[in-house]
Amino acid sequence: MSNNRVSRRQFLNYTLTGVGGFMAAGMLMPMLRFAVDPVLQKHEGGDYIPTDLKVADITEEPTRVDFTFEQVDAWYTSDVTNSAWVYRDGDQIVALSPVCKHLGCTVNWAGSEEHPHEFYCPCHGGRYEKNGQNVKGTPPLGPLDEYQVKEQDGLLYIGQTRPNTLV
Numbered sequence: 001m002s003n004n005r006v007s008r009r010q011f012l013n014y015t016l017t018g019v020g021g022f023m024a025a026g027m028l029m030p031m032l033r034f035a036v037d038p039v040l041q042k043h044e045g046g047d048y049i050p051t052d053l054k055v056a057d058i059t060e061e062p063t064r065v066d067f068t069f070e071q072v073d074a075w076y077t078s079d080v081t082n083s084a085w086v087y088r089d090g091d092q093i094v095a096l097s098p099v100c101k102h103l104g105c106t107v108n109w110a111g112s113e114e115h116p117h118e119f120y121c122p123c124h125g126g127r128y129e130k131n132g133q134n135v136k137g138t139p140p141l142g143p144l145d146e147y148q149v150k151e152q153d154g155l156l157y158i159g160q161t162r163p164n165t166l167v
């Protein structure tokens with residue numbers, strides 16, 4: 001017989017440690033997966049959201065278009081409504097973000113009687129030209145962002161924002 005015999009005490013220690021480890025892993029894995037799963041989920045980038053607006057109805061006058069999408073924030077899902085100022089510029093459909101580049105208020109087309117052909121931010125008097133270019137001498141230091149757009153089945157679809165390509 002070898003001198004490396006395992007004592008009854010050692011055998012029980014090894015066995016209980018092994019079984020305990022399996023049980024702990026069995027309990028921890030689902031918790032770990034629950035904690036990190038939302039982070040590991042694959043999220044589609046560049047999705048377009050349908051609006052009710054027919055492309056044929058878009059005019060040269062900027063019109064506010066609201067669109068709603070489902071936002072998943074980790075375990076919480078909610079409906080979010082955003083808006084865009086949409087108009088036609090020749091063959092191109094333009095959709096500008098209404099978020100003022102000063103401090104984030106919402107701009108309105110023709111929001112000021114003194115400047116009826118501009119976007120106007122009521123918070124601090126920020127002004128933008130029709131293409132989103134900020135008017136020098138007013139608080140915003142950059143142009144309005146632009147949404148990516150596409151037409152599908154005659155309707156306007158709105159995608160992600162990007163830096164203004166019109167100015």
Ligand code: FES
Pocket residue numbers: 100101102103104105121122123124125126139140
């Ligand atoms: S937030 Fe628009 S001008 Fe200040």
